[in-house]
Amino acid sequence: MRKFIVNVNGTSYEVEVEEVGASSSAPVMATPVAAPAPAAAPAPAPAAAPAGGTPVKAPMPGNVLDIKVSNGQAVKKGDLLVILEAMKMENEIFAPQDGTVTVVASKGSTVNSGDVLVTLS
DSSP states (O other): OEEEEEEETTEEEEEEEOOTTOSOOOOOOEEEOOOOOOOOOOOOOOOOOOTTSEEEEOSSOEEEEEEOOOTTOEEOTTOEEEEEEETTEEEEEEOSSOEEEEEOSOTTOEEOTTOEEEEEO
16 A cells, blocks of 8 residues: 545545555545645736726736837727737737827736736826
8 A cells, every 4th residue: 555645626635545466455545634735936916007097908818929009109999909829829909999008018928817918098
């Protein structure tokens, strides 16, 4: 018999497993054990969006492939703002309204769903 600690949905179990070809036929037993939870690495904080603007957020996690606008640039509704690469596909992010751009994300950065890419004021 060999003993292992298996983590299932945040609960650790100590299990005994019989090796194939071993001579005994003892049943496998699993009992919960208290195991320290691994420390999670702190996630980098996304850049704060300037107050008073309409945030344009990432609809999915991905990499900022290109930023097609610059700070202070005036855009119209439907103008291309950012190209976001997710699952090997390039996704174009368009302006939801007219406004002046403040770029929050940076080219080459990784963003999560809901992270602010640019703001429009």
